[in-house]
Every structure is written in structure tokens, then in C-alpha cells.
Amino acid sequence: MTDPLTLRIWIYRAYYLALCLFILLWQILPLGFDEGSLPSPDLITALTLAWLLRHPNVVPLGAIAIVFLISDFLTHAPVGVGALLIVLATESLRKRQPQIENMTFLSEFGTVTAVIVAVTLAERVLLTLLLADQPPFGEVVLHAIVTIAAYPALVVISKYLLGLDRLSAADPDNV
Amino acid sequence: MARDRHEENLANPTRRLLVVILIIILFGFILLWRIDNPRAERIRAAVVDRIVPNMEWAMAPVTGLARMVDDFQSYARLYEQNEQLRRELQQMRAWREAAIQLEQENARLLDLNRVQPDPSLTWISGIVLADSGSPFRRSVLLNVGARDGVEDGWAAMDGLGLVGRIAGLGERTARVLLLTDSNSRVPVLIQPSGQQALLTGDNSAAPLIDFIETPEDIAAGDRIVTSGADGLYPAGLLVGQVVVDPERDLRARLAADFGRLNFLRVMRNPDVVPLNDSDTLIGPPVPETAAAQDTEGDGT
Numbered sequence: 001m002t003d004p005l006t007l008r009i010w011i012y013r014a015y016y017l018a019l020c021l022f023i024l025l026w027q028i029l030p031l032g033f034d035e036g037s038l039p040s041p042d043l044i045t046a047l048t049l050a051w052l053l054r055h056p057n058v059v060p061l062g063a064i065a066i067v068f069l070i071s072d073f074l075t076h077a078p079v080g081v082g083a084l085l086i087v088l089a090t091e092s093l094r095k096r097q098p099q100i101e102n103m104t105f106l107s108e109f110g111t112v113t114a115v116i117v118a119v120t121l122a123e124r125v126l127l128t129l130l131l132a133d134q135p136p137f138g139e140v141v142l143h144a145i146v147t148i149a150a151y152p153a154l155v156v157i158s159k160y161l162l163g164l165d166r167l168s169a170a171d172p173d174n175v
Numbered sequence: 176m177a178r179d180r181h182e183e184n185l186a187n188p189t190r191r192l193l194v195v196i197l198i199i200i201l202f203g204f205i206l207l208w209r210i211d212n213p214r215a216e217r218i219r220a221a222v223v224d225r226i227v228p229n230m231e232w233a234m235a236p237v238t239g240l241a242r243m244v245d246d247f248q249s250y251a252r253l254y255e256q257n258e259q260l261r262r263e264l265q266q267m268r269a270w271r272e273a274a275i276q277l278e279q280e281n282a283r284l285l286d287l288n289r290v291q292p293d294p295s296l297t298w299i300s301g302i303v304l305a306d307s308g309s310p311f312r313r314s315v316l317l318n319v320g321a322r323d324g325v326e327d328g329w330a331a332m333d334g335l336g337l338v339g340r341i342a343g344l345g346e347r348t349a350r351v352l353l354l355t356d357s358n359s360r361v362p363v364l365i366q367p368s369g370q371q372a373l374l375t376g377d378n379s380a381a382p383l384i385d386f387i388e389t390p391e392d393i394a395a396g397d398r399i400v401t402s403g404a405d406g407l408y409p410a411g412l413l414v415g416q417v418v419v420d421p422e423r424d425l426r427a428r429l430a431a432d433f434g435r436l437n438f439l440r441v442m443r444n445p446d447v448v449p450l451n452d453s454d455t456l457i458g459p460p461v462p463e464t465a466a467a468q469d470t471e472g473d474g475t
Contacts, residue, residue, distance in 0.1 A: 024308070025230055025233065025234055025237075026237075027308035027309075028227070028234075028305035028306055028307070028308035028316070029234060029237060029238050029241065029305065029306070030238060030303040030304065030305055030306045030315055030316075030436060030437075031238065031241050031242070031245075031306075039310030040310060061193070061194065061197065062197075065197055065201065069201070069204070070222070070226070073218075073219050073222040073223065074222075074223060074226065074227070074305075074308060075307055075308040075309040075312070076219070076307050076309060076312045076314055076343075076350070077309060077312075078205065078208055078209075079204050079205065079207070079208035079215050079218075079219065080201045080202070080203075080204030080205040080207075080208060081205055081208075083201050083204075084198065084201040084202060084204075084205060087194075087197060087198060087201060088198070091194060126205075130205070130209045132209065133357075133358065135311035135357065135378070136357075136378075139310065139311060139378070140311075143310055143311075
């Protein structure tokens with residue numbers, strides 16, 4: 001009944017939830033705030049995008065929604081804003097899956113950059129429309145840049161440490 | 176074949192319906208957060224209450240380990256620290272003399288006055304479980320909550336200085352909004368000039384001192400204490416010292432050690448009015464007559 005492919009997908013789904021929980025708990029450890037230095041990257045967003053572009057079945061919509069909603073609650077962020085935007089972003093990426101499958105790493109990186117920038121700006125616009133308090137724009141931009149910079153590292157870790165590769169046979173010179 | 180299955184999956188009308196429902200639910204969360212914020216914050220406190228204490232078995236050893244690594248790193252700077260401590264010890268001896276003299280004088284004056292120290296300032300000690308985990312917010316989570324008698328709005332201190340106040344309360348946990356958070360505003364008194372000011376957090380390590388009448392009277396090194404003008408913080412809690420930043424703005428170097436918040440004292444304050452409705456503010460109640468006049472004035 002369980003063919004090896006289905007089993008692998010479920011194992012990676014469990015990995016995804018466990019990794020996100022680990023990252024989230026690591027972020028809220030009381031180890032002092034990084035004053036003055038760079039903000040820490042949004043690893044959960046980068047991980048979700050990296051895995052979605054590699055193998056969309058291992059990051060199901062429900063898991064993404066739950067992870068980001070819990071993240072919003074725990075990190076004292078506006079409730080639901082991050083979750084809503086990432087759900088919209090991942091759904092639009094899922095629709096483009098056939099094109100994404102044949103991308104080189106550079107164009108994949110470009111796509112991810114565009115998505116993160118779009119999510120950051122959309123969050124800004126949404127919070128402005130809702131007349132909510134917002135952190136300074138410079139810090140938000142810096143956070144987005146750090147997150148984008150962390151993406152290739154997450155791809156390398158996913159590929160070589162966790163063995164999660166593209167759905168289709170990708171070019172050997174990817175990554 | 177994989178592609179066929181993929182397209183079949185996405186075109187599935189049930190899945191599409193689920194996506195739309197999910198988006199509506201998430202949007203509902205946002206609206207709830209924006210429209211009925213106290214209720215959303217109570218839900219948040221309940222979620223945090225459910226998750227964080229249950230995860231303590233995993234988080235506590237990691238925190239301990241990371242702090243130990245930190246301590247080991249500081250061994251590398253042992254010589255420098257030793258030198259610095261010697262210098263500071265020298266200065267402390269001078270201060271100690273002054274303190275002893277003041278203590279004796281104070282004891283004599285108290286005796287003359289027959290003053291008792293304020294008995295209402297007792298505290299509940301809590302351990303820091305977690306921090307905000309976001310680069311844009313400065314808050315920590317304590318392991319004491321409503322069941323320990325903590326209430327919203329109470330001040331939190333470390334051994335020496337003010338750290339922040341309780342903003343968000345669960346059954347087993349309480350969130351402390353730190354002085355450095357960009358939402359933190361604390362009315363303070365600057366000694367010895369006695370000027371009132373507002374300590375405004377801006378996510379940096381040293382909050383800005385704002386709304387000072389005559390900044391010329393204030394020098395770097397002046398003591399900052401809470402003024403108690405908002406009826407929220409007890410008066411006279413030590414906050415820190417005035418420093419001048421390169422842009423000539425006055426900032427506060429905080430007395431509490433924000434790099435290592437570990438144990439905090441939550442100061443009991445029976446005067447704080449709890450925030451229950453969405454349309455009331457924390458602080459002393461608005462006088463009835465003034466409020467009534469206001470609405471009349473609006474009507475005409």
C-alpha cells in the first residue's frame with residue numbers, strides 16, 4: 001500500500017514540521033537581543049520557499065498555514081498577516097510549478113528574491129491600510145535582505161544534508 | 176507522470192475551495208487582531224501559554240548550554256576584565272565610603288521622621304522562558320502568570336533597575352514589554368534637576384529621552400528614575416543614567432542588564448486598573464464629569 005515515494009514524502013513532511021518548530025523555539029530562546037548587528041534571517045520563510053520549489057508535495061498548504069500562524073502568535077507579530085501573505089505567495093508559486101521545475105539555480109534565486117520582496121512590501125501596504133504600528137522601514141528592508149542572503153545556504157543544507165532534491169531530474173550544475 | 180498528477184491536484188475544485196476558506200480564515204484573524212485587539216492578545220497569550228511551558232524541557236538545556244558557551248568566550252577576555260575590575264573596585268571604594276556615610280545619615284533622618292518603607296512594594300520573582308524571537312520587538316516571556324497573581328501593567332525589574340511592564344498575561348506565562356521596545360513609553364524623572372521626561376523605546380539598546388523642558392539642565396550621568404506620573408509604574412524605581420549620543424540626543428543607559436535577563440521581579444501594584452474592555456486605557460480612570468463635558472462639547 002505504501003509505495004516508497006509516498007513514504008519519502010511523509011518523512012519530509014515530518015521533517016518540515018520538526019525543523020520549523022526547532023527554528024521557532026531557537027528564535028525565542030532568551031539569549032539576549034542582537035543589538036546593532038544584523039537582524040537574524042527569517043529562516044522559516046526561506047526554508048518553506050526552498051522546499052516548495054524543490055518538491056511542493058512535502059510542504060502542504062495546511063502545514064504552511066499552521067507553522068506561520070503559530071510563528072505569528074509566538075513572535076508577537078500581527079496575528080495572521082505573515083500567514084496570509086505566505087499562503088498567497090506559496091499558492092502562486094504552486095501554480096507556476098511546471099516552469100519552476102526546469103529553472104537553473106540563478107533564476108530560482110531570482111524568483112525567491114522577488115517573492116520575499118513582494119511579501120515584505122505587501123505586508124507593509126496591508127499594515128498601512130489597517131493603520132497599524134510598524135517597525136522602521138530600514139530595519140524591515142535589512143531583514144528581507146538577510147533572509148534572501150540565507151536562502152542559498154538553506155538550499156545547500158536541504159540538498160546535501162537532508163537529501164531533498166528537485167522533483168524532476170535537474171541539471172547537474174544546479175546549486 | 177508527476178506533472179499530470181500535479182496539475183490534476185491543483186485543478187481539484189475541493190482543494191481550491193479549501194484554499195479560499197483558509198485565506199478567509201486568516202483574513203478573519205487579521206481583522207480580529209485589528210478590530211478587537213485585547214481579545215486577539217488574550218488568544219495570543221493563551222496560545223503561548225499552551226506551547227512555551229510545554230516546550231521548556233527542550234528549551235531550558237539549550238539555553239543553559241548557550242549561556243555556558245557565552246561564559247567560556249568571556250574567559251578569553253579574562254585579563255582585560257581583571258584590569259577593568261581593579262579600576263572599578265578602586266572607584267567603588269570611594270563610593271562605599273560615601274554610601275556608608277549616607278546610610279548613617281539616612282538612618283538618623285528616618286529615625287527622626289519615623290518613616291516606614293512602602294509595604295505595598297512587594298514582588299513576585301519569575302524566570303525568563305523566552306524572548307520575542309523577532310528583530311522588531313523587544314519582549315520576554317516569564318514563567319509566572321495569572322495563577323501566581325500577576326496582573327497586566329505591573330512593572331518588572333531585575334535586581335537593579337526597571338526592565339519593563341507586563342503586557343499580555345496567560346495562566347502560566349506573562350509577557351514583559353521591555354523599555355527598549357518601540358511601543359514602550361515611560362514617564363521618568365531626571366535627578367538631580369528634577370525634570371519630567373518620557374522614555375521612548377526605539378528598538379535600540381538605549382531608549383530616547385523625550386519631551387524635556389530644558390535640556391540644558393541635564394548632563395550625561397544624571398540618574399533617571401520612574402516618576403509614577405502615569406499611575407502605572409511605582410515612583411522612584413531606578414531606570415538608568417543619561418548619556419548623549421553622537422547626534423546630541425539624550426538617551427538612557429539602562430541600569431538593568433538587558434543582555435542577560437534571567438530572573439525578573441514583578442512589582443505588585445494594587446493601583447493599576449486592569450484592561451478588560453477594548454475601549455478603556457491603562458492608567459487612572461478618567462473623571463466622570465470631564466468625560467461628560469467632553470461628549471457635550473463634541474455634540475454642540
